[in-house]
Each structure stands twice: as C-alpha cells, then as structure tokens.
Amino acid sequence: MSYIPAELIKKKKLGGCHSREELNWLISAFTRGEFTDYQMAAWAMAVWFNGLTDDETTALTNSMLHSGSRFDFSFLNAPRVDKHSTGGVGDKTSLLVGPLLAAAKIYTPMISGRGLGHTGGTLDKLESIPGFRVNLSRKEFQSHVTHHYFAVMGQTADICPADKKLYSLRDVTSTVDSLPLICASIMSKKLAEDLTGLVLDVKFGSGAFMRSIADARKLARTLKAIGEKSGVRVAALLTNMNEPLGRFAGNAAEVLECYEILQGKTFAVGGRDLYAPTRDLSLELSAHALLLSGRVNDLVHARNQIRELLASGAALRAFENLLEHQGPSDISRLPTAKFSKELTATRSGFVSAMQTEAIGLALIELGAGRKTTADHIDPTAGIEMFVRTGDAVSAGAPLCRFFANSAAEFVTVEQLLARALEIGETPPKQIPLVAEVLADSP
Amino acid sequence: MSYIPAELIKKKKLGGCHSREELNWLISAFTRGEFTDYQMAAWAMAVWFNGLTDDETTALTNSMLHSGSRFDFSFLNAPRVDKHSTGGVGDKTSLLVGPLLAAAKIYTPMISGRGLGHTGGTLDKLESIPGFRVNLSRKEFQSHVTHHYFAVMGQTADICPADKKLYSLRDVTSTVDSLPLICASIMSKKLAEDLTGLVLDVKFGSGAFMRSIADARKLARTLKAIGEKSGVRVAALLTNMNEPLGRFAGNAAEVLECYEILQGKTFAVGGRDLYAPTRDLSLELSAHALLLSGRVNDLVHARNQIRELLASGAALRAFENLLEHQGPSDISRLPTAKFSKELTATRSGFVSAMQTEAIGLALIELGAGRKTTADHIDPTAGIEMFVRTGDAVSAGAPLCRFFANSAAEFVTVEQLLARALEIGETPPKQIPLVAEVLADSP
Numbered sequence: 074m075s076y077i078p079a080e081l082i083k084k085k086k087l088g089g090c091h092s093r094e095e096l097n098w099l100i101s102a103f104t105r106g107e108f109t110d111y112q113m114a115a116w117a118m119a120v121w122f123n124g125l126t127d128d129e130t131t132a133l134t135n136s137m138l139h140s141g142s143r144f145d146f147s148f149l150n151a152p153r154v155d156k157h158s159t160g161g162v163g164d165k166t167s168l169l170v171g172p173l174l175a176a177a178k179i180y181t182p183m184i185s186g187r188g189l190g191h192t193g194g195t196l197d198k199l200e201s202i203p204g205f206r207v208n209l210s211r212k213e214f215q216s217h218v219t220h221h222y223f224a225v226m227g228q229t230a231d232i233c234p235a236d237k238k239l240y241s242l243r244d245v246t247s248t249v250d251s252l253p254l255i256c257a258s259i260m261s262k263k264l265a266e267d268l269t270g271l272v273l274d275v276k277f278g279s280g281a282f283m284r285s286i287a288d289a290r291k292l293a294r295t296l297k298a299i300g301e302k303s304g305v306r307v308a309a310l311l312t313n314m315n316e317p318l319g320r321f322a323g324n325a326a327e328v329l330e331c332y333e334i335l336q337g338k339t340f341a342v343g344g345r346d347l348y349a350p351t352r353d354l355s356l357e358l359s360a361h362a363l364l365l366s367g368r369v370n371d372l373v374h375a376r377n378q379i380r381e382l383l384a385s386g387a388a389l390r391a392f393e394n395l396l397e398h399q400g401p402s403d404i405s406r407l408p409t410a411k412f413s414k415e416l417t418a419t420r421s422g423f424v425s426a427m428q429t430e431a432i433g434l435a436l437i438e439l440g441a442g443r444k445t446t447a448d449h450i451d452p453t454a455g456i457e458m459f460v461r462t463g464d465a466v467s468a469g470a471p472l473c474r475f476f477a478n479s480a481a482e483f484v485t486v487e488q489l490l491a492r493a494l495e496i497g498e499t500p501p502k503q504i505p506l507v508a509e510v511l512a513d514s515p
Numbered sequence: 516m517s518y519i520p521a522e523l524i525k526k527k528k529l530g531g532c533h534s535r536e537e538l539n540w541l542i543s544a545f546t547r548g549e550f551t552d553y554q555m556a557a558w559a560m561a562v563w564f565n566g567l568t569d570d571e572t573t574a575l576t577n578s579m580l581h582s583g584s585r586f587d588f589s590f591l592n593a594p595r596v597d598k599h600s601t602g603g604v605g606d607k608t609s610l611l612v613g614p615l616l617a618a619a620k621i622y623t624p625m626i627s628g629r630g631l632g633h634t635g636g637t638l639d640k641l642e643s644i645p646g647f648r649v650n651l652s653r654k655e656f657q658s659h660v661t662h663h664y665f666a667v668m669g670q671t672a673d674i675c676p677a678d679k680k681l682y683s684l685r686d687v688t689s690t691v692d693s694l695p696l697i698c699a700s701i702m703s704k705k706l707a708e709d710l711t712g713l714v715l716d717v718k719f720g721s722g723a724f725m726r727s728i729a730d731a732r733k734l735a736r737t738l739k740a741i742g743e744k745s746g747v748r749v750a751a752l753l754t755n756m757n758e759p760l761g762r763f764a765g766n767a768a769e770v771l772e773c774y775e776i777l778q779g780k781t782f783a784v785g786g787r788d789l790y791a792p793t794r795d796l797s798l799e800l801s802a803h804a805l806l807l808s809g810r811v812n813d814l815v816h817a818r819n820q821i822r823e824l825l826a827s828g829a830a831l832r833a834f835e836n837l838l839e840h841q842g843p844s845d846i847s848r849l850p851t852a853k854f855s856k857e858l859t860a861t862r863s864g865f866v867s868a869m870q871t872e873a874i875g876l877a878l879i880e881l882g883a884g885r886k887t888t889a890d891h892i893d894p895t896a897g898i899e900m901f902v903r904t905g906d907a908v909s910a911g912a913p914l915c916r917f918f919a920n921s922a923a924e925f926v927t928v929e930q931l932l933a934r935a936l937e938i939g940e941t942p943p944k945q946i947p948l949v950a951e952v953l954a955d956s957p
Contacts, residue, residue, distance in 0.1 A: 086563065112687065114560075115688035117557065118524075118560035119560055122564045242553060244521070246556075248557060
C-alpha cells in the first residue's frame with residue numbers, strides 16, 4: 074500500500090484521523106526519504122495544531138520502533154522493568170533504581186540519554202566515574218542484562234532511526250512541544266527495550282518540562298496509554314521538580330550522593346537528611362517497578378522488600394557489580410572540582426521558591442550541562458544545596474555552594490543562582506515529593 | 516538583521532504577528548536556501564492554521580516581489596492598468612480586455628499564466644494562433660507595451676523567484692489553500708508589472724476556486740487591500756462561474772469567439788446571443804480599468820467609451836496589431852479539431868445547474884488542459900455550449916458539442932459532461948454575471 078504524501082498531510086490538517094497503515098507508511102517512507110523532510114515538517118506542524126488520538130500516537134510509536142531493531146529478551150522468560158524520567162535537575166534516581174531492581178533480580182535493560190538543555194543525563198553521570206563504559210555493543214548489553222540483571226547504554230543508530238531523524242527535524246521547525254510527538258519519541262525508545270513493565274517519573278514544577286501538575290498528568294496519561302496499548306504494564310508517578318532533587322546537582326557529585334546512599338549514609342543539615350528526597354523517590358519508584366514485575370502482590374510488600382535490599386547492602390553490591398562489568402571503573406577516583414564558591418542569603422526569611430530551570434542553566438554555565446550536543450562537559454562541575462524550599466534562613470547564611478574546574482563563569486553563575494533562590498516573608502505551601510500516582514491497571 | 520528560523524516559525528505557530536523586517540528576512544533567506552524548505556513547509560502550515568493579517572500579507576507580497584526583478588514603467592508617465600482573473604472555464608476576457616484598453620491608449624503590461632487544473636490560461640489560448648509568440652524577452656515586452664500599449668508574456672525565472680519556489684513547495688505539502696498565501700502569490704506577480712491600477716475578476720461558483728460568493732468576497736477584499744497598501748488602485752468584480760463563460764471553452768475555440776466578438780459578430784441560438792456573457796463581462800472589466808486609469812470620471816462614461824471602441828473596430832485593430840507584433844501570427848489558420856460529438860438531453864426540463872469544475876476536468880481529458888505542468892496540450896480540443904443555466908430543454912435536444920484531434924477519451928468525456936449538465940423540473944434561481952463590485956476607493 075502506498076499513499077500520496079500531500080493527501081496524508083491534508084488529512085491531518087483538516088483534523089482527520091490516520092489509520093495504522095497510513096502511519097506505518099508515513100514513517101517508513103520518511104525513513105527511506107520518500108516522505109520528504111519538508112512534508113514531515115508540514116505534517117508535524119499539522120499534528121501540533123490538531124493533535125493525535127491515543128490510537129494514532131500508539132501506531133506512530135510502534136512505526137518508529139519498527140523503523141529500527143529492538144531487543145528481544147523474551148528468552149529470559151521473566152519480567153523486564155525500566156524506569157523513565159521526563160527530566161529534572163539533580164534527578165539521579167536511575168543510579169539507585171537500577172541497582173535496587175538488580176538486587177531484586179528484576180531484569181532492567183536501561184537505554185539512557187545524555188543531558189541536553191537544563192536537565193541532566195544518566196550517561197554523563199556514569200561517565201564521570203573513571204573507567205565506566207556506556208558505549209556497549211548490543212551484544213554486550215544483552216549479555217550484561219542477562220547475567221547481571223542491570224545494564225545501561227546509549228541509543229545506538231539502529232534503535233528507532235525514524236525517531237532520531239524526526240527529532241532533529243522537530244528541533245529546527247518549532248514542533249518539539251507537541252504532546253503526542255513527545256510521547257511517541259519517549260515510548261518508541263522504551264519499547265525497544267522489550268519491557269514488560271515501565272515506571273514513569275513524570276516531573277512537574279519549575280525545573281520540569283511540564284510546569285503544572287495538570288500538564289504532567291496529561292503527559293503521564295498519554296505515555297501510559299501508549300505503553301499499555303503496546304502490552305507493557307505502566308505506572309506513572311507525578312513528582313515534584315520545584316527544586317533540585319536531593320543534595321547535589323552535577324555529574325560526579327550526583328554519583329557520590331547515590332554511592333553514599335547505597336552505603337547507608339545520611340547527610341544531616343539542621344536536623345534534616347538532605348539525602349532523603351533522592352533516597353525516598355528512588356525507593357518509591359523501585360517499589361512500583363517491583364510491583365509491576367508481578368513478583369509481589371501489593372505496594373506495602375514491595376516497599377518493604379526494596380527498603381530491605383538497600384539496608385542489607387544488596388543494592389550496593391549490585392552497583393559495585395555494575396561498576397565492574399561496565400568498567401572496570403574506579404569510583405574512589407571520582408574527579409573533584411578545583412574551584413568552589415558559596416552563595417549566602419542577602420536577607421532573612423524563608424526559601425519561598427526556586428527557579429529550578431534557572432539552576433539548571435547555571436549548571437550549564439558551570440560546564441555540567443550542554444547547550445548543544447557538541448558541547449564538552451566538566452564532570453566535576455555542580456551545585457550543592459544547603460537548603461530546601463520552606464527552610465527559614467538568616468541573612469548571611471549559606472544557601473548553596475557551586476564548584477567546577479574553571480571559575481571563569483562564577484560571576485554569571487552566582488547572579489543566576491541568587492535570582493533562582495527566592496527568599497520571602499512567609500514559608501510557601503509545601504508540595505509533596507510524590508504528588509500523585511497513576512497506578513497500573515492490569 | 517538576522518533571525519533564528521525556528522523562532523519565526525514558533526511566533527506564527529503561537530498566533531503572533533510578523534514584522535515587515537521578519538517577513539523580508541524570511542523570504543530572502545528562503546530564496547538563498549538559509550530558511551530551508553522544511554522550515555518553510557512548517558511555517559506555511561502554521562500560516563494555514565493561524566493566517567496572516569493584511570499588513571503581514573502585504574509585507575509577504577512585497578518581499579516576494581523584491582526576491583526578483585520588476586518592471587519599471589514610470590518613464591511612461593501614464594497610467595498602467597491590468598486585469599487579473601482568479602480562473603474559470605471558458606474565461607477568455609483577457610483577449611478582449613487587452614485590445615479594448617490598448618484601443619483606449621491605456622498601457623496594459625500583462626504577465627499571464629498557463630492553464631493548470633480545471634482552469635484555462637491566456638498563454639495557451641494565444642499560442643493556438645499559428646506564429647504567436649508569448650516567450651518575449653523583458654526588453655521586447657517593455658518595448659511592445661511602450662509602443663503598442665498592450666503585450667502579453669509568461670512569468671520569467673527572474674520575476675518573483677521566491678513565489679515560484681514557495682508555490683512548488685505548497686503544492687506538495689498541502690498548503691495551497693491558504694487565503695493569505697494565495698493572495699501574496701497572485702499580487703506579487705501583478706505588482707511586478709509596475710501597475711497603477713488593477714481590475715480583479717474574482718470568480719465564484721461551481722467552476723471557481725471559491726465556491727461561495729462569501730469566500731470570493733473575502734479573497735477579493737484581501738487582494739484589494741494588498742494592492743492598495745502597495746499604492747495600486749484596485750477594483751474587484753465578483754462574477755458568476757457557475758457555468759462556462761460564453762460559447763466556447765478550449766484554446767483555439769476561445770480565440771475564435773473573441774475574434775468574432777471583436778469583429779462585431781453575434782452567435783444567436785434560440786433568440787439569445789451566446790457571445791453576450793463574454794462580451795458583456797469584457798466590456799465591464801475594461802470600463803472599470805478605464806475608470807481606474809483616471810482618464811474618465813465615472814463608470815457611465817467609461818462604459819460608453821469602451822463600447823464605442825468595440826463598435827468602431829478600434830479594439831479589433833489593436834488585437835490585429837498584437838497578432839502582428841507578437842508574431843507575425845495568422846489567425847485565419849486557427850487549427851480545428853478532427854473529431855466532434857454532440858451531447859443531447861436524456862429528458863425534458865430545465866438546465867438546473869452545471870458542475871463547471873467537472874466540465875473543466877472533461878476539457879483536460881479532451882487534451883485542452885493539463886494535469887501536470889509537463890502535459891502536452893491539444894489546441895483544437897474544446898467544448899461548445901448550446902445551452903445556459905435556466906434554459907428549457909426537450910429530451911434529445913443538443914446540450915453541447917465537444918471536439919478534439921483524438922476521439923480516444925470521448926466516452927469518458929461524454930460521461931463527465933452528462934453528469935455535469937444537470938436537468939431538473941424547475942428553472943433555477945438566476946445569478947447575475949457580475950454579482951458585486953468592490954469599487955476603487957481613491
């Protein structure tokens with residue numbers, strides 16, 4: 074079956090609904106270059122205006138998935154569960170969820186991304202560990218997952234090539250911010266992992282792509298619908314990204330935070346453990362993943378089991394195993410920054426809000442992130458938060474510390490951070506870390 | 516000044532309004548290939564959804580105009596007036612308006628098009644005259660206009676190249692049917708003629724791009740606004756295209772009809788002159804053009820003067836002069852078709868409606884028009900109408916005759932025409948030939 078490109082564009086332009094056959098043809102013709110870049114650009118813009126139904130988005134996702142090769146883990150004859158986050162600042166839970174699930178003997182084939190824009194990427198974090206290798210071959214990845222339950226790799230050229238091509242085009246034609254196109258892009262890559270379950274960490278707030286919880290909920294529902302229509306069990310947690318998650322943001326520093334949490338350490342400041350948010354969210358995401366695997370029957374048991382895997386050191390051993398089989402890598406030689414500076418409160422009051430995207434942009438200035446995919450990263454660059462939203466502070470008290478191997482941008486960074494950490498007269502309304510759960514409905 | 520392409524696309528996508536500078540940059544960057552085809556396709560689709568204001572459309576028109584070279588007739592120190600039709604079936608008035616205006620000593624530099632789709636083109640009609648040349652150089656065209664008042668040529672590569680490039684792109688990305696893009700395309704080419712006045716013949720009905728008079732009015736208003744914002748006086752006539760205009764549709768046959776009208780002939784069938792619609796509309800368009808030139812003060816005087824130029828043979832002499840200076844061409848050797856067939860009424864009643872676009876498609880099947888720009892034309896192919904909408908007919912009476920140099924498609928054509936000419940119980944409501952005039956407002 075073949076279609077006339079302009080007729081498919083016209084159909085979406087007029088608000089029509091594509092059949093699965095049409096979307097299959099569209100994506101495969103696009104991959105072949107027969108549905109041209111300019112036709113795809115016009116179609117993507119029509120989608121931006123008229124949207125796609127869940128069925129269309131699912132068909133698009135599956136077409137993009139089948140534009141390349143996918144893993145096949147069916148021979149394991151066991152559940153495979155992954156976690157995907159929509160991105161945030163200091164969002165390091167993959168480094169804990171992976172080891173926790175491996176310790177629970179749940180297969181976790183994790184295809185991760187690099188940081189771009191104000192959000193970080195798991196691959197960059199792991200690469201700050203001397204010797205760690207993320208560029209696994211498909212065969213190595215499959216073997217690591219099979220033998221160690223957990224492995225991490227980047228997207229290769231043969232995984233969802235249509236998504237890669239479409240994403241570059243959307244980037245330069247102002248069609249990135251289309252909910253169904255975002256969902257198809259995320260889910261095609263996750264479906265390539267051949268999962269049976271997926272836990273989505275959908276962030277909302279000042280450091281998330283979705284500022285409002287309503288938008289995050291809409292995104293979560295669509296992602297969940299696509300996964301379920303494709304036969305994957307999906308749970309989605311709507312989580313608070315109105316401040317960086319935990320103590321550190323920055324590649325090597327986030328690895329350190331996770332390693333210390335796995336070792337059972339806490340980091341108490343003013344009677345509070347600044348590691349708590351990272352630990353709590355990782356435990357909760359892992360418990361939902363365990364529940365999706367079908368190995369436990371309810372969330373209470375899942376939480377208990379996951380907590381025990383952390384407390385017993387089983388998750389730490391799984392992480393050290395990862396460092397070995399994706400290395401050998403030496404976490405004792407995590408690089409540290411040459412320069413560091415503290416930011417202090419200019420007045421007394423309460424930390425009333427954080428412009429978390431601006432904190433992410435400050436991280437880019439420090440060298441911890443990228444403006445374009447070609448940018449080089451300084452693994453030592455980062456920010457350590459001393460306060461959380463709602464904390465009472467006195468004038469002159471330290472709010473955070475930032476550090477990097479070059480102090481060249483420290484003036485800019487200090488200005489960015491000073492504006493990003495808002496101090497007011499009264500404490501703000503507290504927002505829970507996990508605001509809402511869209512549970513799996515098997 | 517330079518812009519980020521994706522930011523310009525985003526602005527239109529979000530319903531924003533472009534500045535003249537932005538549109539100038541967009542079109543010149545597009546001509547240079549810096550604003551790419553896929554970016555233009557996305558932008559055109561955003562325009563399809565969000566439209567352009569009259570100011571934006573005018574700026575776009577002028578940017579396209581200045582993407583190439585335009586004529587400069589200011590040295591004539593006299594009015595230059597042209598007529599533009601939005602296209603129809605049997606729409607041959609240019610062949611009368613040009614000579615009438617030349618006889619009135621009004622400069623008429625006419626850049627015309629070829630037929631595409633169901634509508635005919637002036638260049639194809641003139642080329643059916645043995646020896647007639649439409650491929651004039653710019654210098655020849657300018658000289659002919661200067662010395663003979665009237666000349667006709669096709670669009671050359673250096674006239675509005677951005678329009679040419681954009682039109683091909685719109686054709687394959689389903690963005691042809693955007694009112695502001697249609698208007699900018701039409702008007703950029705007309706403004707290249709360096710006119711002081713323009714009469715628009717905006718068709719409505721079953722054979723027109725705009726089916727309803729409301730849509731035609733909207734198109735007319737926008738075209739008029741662009742012309743006036745660019746310093747050209749514009750009058751627009753909304754005219755009836757619910758049936759072919761006059762006796763013939765088809766290239767050589769339409770030339771014959773015009774030549775006979777210029778000779779003062781009539782073609783009476785059943786007490787009515789079948790040449791009347793062509794003659795009346797051409798006189799009316801010419802009278803409005805004369806009024807726009809400023810040489811007469813009111814439409815009554817303009818009509819009288821134009822009628823006199825037809826009656827006296829002055830317009831015939833201007834046409835014969837055109838045949839000479841764009842030839843030498845020999846109208847006595849107009850080609851005629853080898854095959855011909857009559858279509859008769861299958862029942863008695865009234866001609867209640869004509870599907871005029873379908874008649875245009877029948878003309879394409881006969882070889883009188885093109886499906887794609889590469890198609891070859893049979894100049895002899897055509898249709899002669901014996902009836903008009905509202906006529907009483909008896910079963911078996913001839914409705915029309917069709918002819919061509921090949922009878923290969925006669926079965927298809929007969930079926931198309933039989934469906935297109937509808938016969939009902941009662942006569943339909945009569946629609947005037949000129950339904951509305953949007954007069955020049957100097």
